[in-house]
Amino acid sequence: MELRWLTSFVAVAEDLHFGHAADRLYLAPSALSAQIKALETELGVRLIDRGRRSRIRLTGAGELFLTEARLTLAQVAKAEAVGRRAGRGELGEAEIAYVASAAFSGVLTRVLADCGRHERDVTVRVRELETPAQLEALGSGRIDVGFLRWRPEYPPDLTAVCLLTEEMVLALPEEHRLSALEAVPAAELAEERFVVPHFDEEHDFRDQLGQVADAGGFPPRLAPPVKDFVAALTLVGGGLGVALVPDSVRRVRMPGVVHRPLADVSLTTRLVGVHRRDETSPAVRRVIRRLRAVASDGG
CATH class of the missing domain: 1.10.10.10 (Winged helix-like DNA-binding domain superfamily/Winged helix DNA-binding domain)
Structure with missing residues (x-):
């Protein structure tokens, strides 16, 4: 017929x-x-x-x-x-993945809000995913945009844009002896066990812990690795260690946890948006434009 x-x-x-x-x-x-x-x-x-x-x-x-x-x-x-x-890119879908700390920073919600205002006909789906899994999913096409912490290199078919640079702070148990200080010297951490998210143990946070240990003159002692910063704060609140966390993680009101800056070490971390270098979907390209607009505005 x-x-x-x-x-x-x-x-x-x-x-x-x-x-x-x-x-x-x-x-x-x-x-x-x-x-x-x-x-x-x-x-x-x-x-x-x-x-x-x-x-x-x-x-x-x-x-x-x-x-x-x-x-x-x-x-x-x-x-x-x-x-x-x-x-024409007026309709379509985009899959976004994020690490938990990206949600705390406010950058993810800023991008989503911009998409909601300007790209109403594009359906945006979001889900939490660890950094290595995000990179693999981007390569296989299962997600379109990733919000993750900076890495020194990315697969050649992906590109990253910096969305936010923030200070690293120390998360301490509320009753810890160092919680009375306004800022914590690195040397005071010699006997502490550090909780580090396992997803990035070869990059960024492990390197930064090394800088703190070098400044304090001690070898770092590690607690068992955890999935993300929420899990790290849970252990800290339970008195099982301390953690270096992005400043935006302060927004997680974890019982029994306080945050203090480091007195003699300046550390920063970057949140980046990652997408395929040669994206072909018009709808996804529109979401990427919103991502880059937020990056150009400084988050």
Whole structure:
């Protein structure tokens, strides 16, 4: 069954006149009649009674079929419009993944809010995912944009933009002897066990712990690794160690935890947005533009 047969049938059904319908469709009456006959043959039923002396009329089957034909043509028109809008990037989907600390920083919500205001026809889905899993998912196409902590290098098909640079602070148990200080010297941490998220143990936070240990003149002692900073704060609140955390993690009101700056070591961490270098989806490219706009505004 061809769509042009449905278009021709609806025109004849509305005009109840082959000549008028043919003129509307810019067809010869014979060609229009041939299409109606082909449709009836395909369905195995007569749709139109062609009276020689009386005006043509729809059969009972024709009346029922007319309703469905109109619905089908309307759906086709809608599908065409959706396809064109999707091709222009006006419609589509984008999958975003983030590390937990990205949510605390406010940058993720800023990007999502911009998408909500300016890209309403793009469906954005978000989920929490650790850094290595994000990089793998970006490469395989399972996610489109990742919010993660800085790494010294990325796969060649990915590119990163810095969204936020923030200070690192020390998370301490509330009753810890060092919580009374306004700022904590590195040397005071010689006997402490440090809780470090395992997802980034080769980059950034492990390196920064090394800088603190060097400044304090001690070898770092590590607590068992944890999944993320929320888990790290949980151990700190339980008195099982201390942790270096991004300043934005202060927003997590974990019972039994206080935060203090380091007195003699200045450490920063960067939150980055990562996406495929040669992204082809128009909808995803629109989300990336919002990401880069937030980056240019300094988060």
